Structure formats: C-alpha cells, structure tokens
Ligand code: PEP
C-alpha cells in the first residue's frame with residue numbers, strides 16, 4: 590500500500606495516516622521527498638480499500654502495489670534515490686566511476702591503482718579483501734590487512750572505498766574501513782546477509798546474481814530496504830547465458846528496465862560483464878549511454894600478474910582512455926563526470 594500525501598501536508602495529517610496503517614498491522618516506511626511525503630505500508634492485509642485512505646485529510650492518492658517488491662518500486666520514490674557519501678552523490682546528475690583491482694594484493698599494488706584511477710577521475714576505489722573464488726585453492730584475499738591498505742591508499746588519493754562482505758560476520762570489520770559494502774553476485778540471495786545489511790547504516794552495492802532475473806534482484810534489494818537501510822545501489826555485472834564468447838552476457842537492457850521499475854541507482858560492471866579487457870570500453874560506453882548512474886571497473890597496474898581477474902582488468906592508460914570517452918558521452922545523456 591502506498592499513500593502519497595498532498596504537497597504541504599501537515600505533520601499531524603501524516604501522523605494520522607501512519608497511525609491508521611499501523612493499526613491495520615502495516616509496517617510503515619516513510620519517504621520525505623522535496624514536494625510529497627510518501628508512506629509505504631508493508632503488511633499482511635491484501636484487501637484494503639485504498640479509498641479509505643484517500644478520504645483522509647492531507648492525502649493525495651493511495652495505491653495498492655501489486656509488484657512483489659514495494660520499497661524498491663519506483664512508486665515509492667518517483668524522483669529517484671540519491672545516495673550521498675561525503676562529496677560524492679550516486680543516483681544524481683553525476684556519473685560516478687568506481688575503479689581499482691579485483692583484489693587487494695600488496696600495499697604497492699593498491700597504492701598504484703589508487704593513484705592512477707584518481708588521476709583519471711574515478712571517485713571510488715574498488716578492491717576485494719575477501720574474495721569469493723570458484724576454487725578454494727585460488728587467492729582468497731588479504732582480509733583485514735587488505736582493508737587497511739586500501740583505506741590508506743584511498744585516503745591519500747581522496748577516494749571513497751567499496752569492498753565486499755561475503756557473510757554477515759564480516760560486516761562490522763568491513764564497515765570500519767569501507768564506505769560502501771559490496772554484496773557479490775554469488776551472494777545476491779544470501780538472505781541472512783541481506784537482512785543484516787538492512788540493519789546497518791552504510792550504503793550497499795548489490796550485484797545481480799549470475800542467473801538472477803531483474804525481479805529477483807529487486808526482491809533482494811527489498812530485503813535490505815525493509816530492514817530500514819534505504820541506501821542500496823544495484824549493479825548489473827552480466828548474467829550467464831548460452832553464449833560462450835564472453836565470460837558473462839552483459840545485460841545492458843537491465844539498466845533502463847531497472848530505471849523504470851525502481852527508484853534505486855544502478856551501476857554497470859563491464860569487467861565481470863565481459864571478462865575480457867578489450868570488451869570493457871565498448872560496454873562501458875553502452876552502459877553510460879543507456880543511463881547507468883555509474884560504473885564499476887577493474888584496473889590493475891600490471892594485469893598480466895594480477896592474482897585474480899587479470900584478463901578483464903584494464904591497464905591504467907586504458908582506464909584513462911575510458912574516462913576520456915565517458916566525458917564525451919555523459920553530457921549527451923544529461924550527465925556530468
Ligand atoms: C568483484 O567485484 O570482484 C566480484 C567478485 O564480482 P561478482 O560478485 O560480480 O562476481
């Protein structure tokens with residue numbers, strides 16, 4: 590149930606609607622927009638007549654939402670969600686680029702990456718300290734030592750930090766060092782992790798599962814939102830199809846689809862989306878043109894010797910070229926970089 594209050598509705602009128610929803614066993618989530626307050630009622634009752642809210646003072650309209658997700662739905666926040674972290678805003682006018690190595694490997698490696706991506710115009714340093722690897726014998730990440738190195742490199746280069754949490758026990762540790770908590774594709778439906786992330790007050794970057802539909806992605810976001818954490822950034826990172834020429838199939842159409850279904854920002858990861866360095870730039874261009882709010886790109890100072898995902902990691906000069914091209918594309922779709 591979504592109740593849209595009139596422009597300038599009084600606090601007492603809003604409160605009466607909240608009380609009414611609560612008395613009907615709805616859990617109420619409030620979104621205070623610039624002009625309208627929207628109340629999202631998530632509850633067990635399906636057959637409530639919206640009219641009984643529409644006649645209340647201060648109410649503009651009331652809708653029963655039939656989509657399985659409510660708080661992630663575009664109706665809940667028609668103007669879109671903007672997530673502000675220090676001087677960076679995701680979901681606003683700016684196309685925000687997050688870049689760095691797949692994994693943090695050494696102090697020198699993460700420092701080199703931070704310097705190069707910052708110089709090219711990235712705002713956020715990416716890098717995993719806990720790596721979900723298909724094989725237990727592959728590099729698993731440096732853990733806390735890696736997080737510390739990444740934070741220091743980011744601070745020296747005026748960057749924010751995004752890093753992955755693989756399970757709920759890692760949330761307190763990763764939160765100490767990272768500005769955004771990443772949920773990897775393999776964990777998109779780890780519901781215990783999602784529920785815990787609903788309780789933290791830090792933005793979450795939620796990657797689309799390898800075989801997840803867009804509806805499943807939005808339902809996973811709903812887990813986090815329904816816990817009270819409204820700062821979720823979605824990420825299209827390619828899905829598994831019958832095609833074998835690329836590591837995954839980059840679903841560019843997911844960007845406009847998500848934009849119409851949801852108010853949440855969406856970024857694109859052309860590195861995992863293609864798995865091949867020479868395909869990253871064209872897919873980054875396509876994602877920006879399709880309306881992505883940002884990009885997540887793997888960059889390594891020596892990709893041939895990277896401990897993970899070297900084949901899809903850009904050389905720093907290729908990343909600088911990517912940024913130069915985005916600077917041309919962004920204004921064509923009403924964005925700045
Ligand atoms: C990553 O960002 O390095 C990563 C492991 O991504 P994904 O979860 O999309 O495979």
Ligand code: MN
Nearest residue numbers: 691887897898
């Ligand atoms: Mn990777």
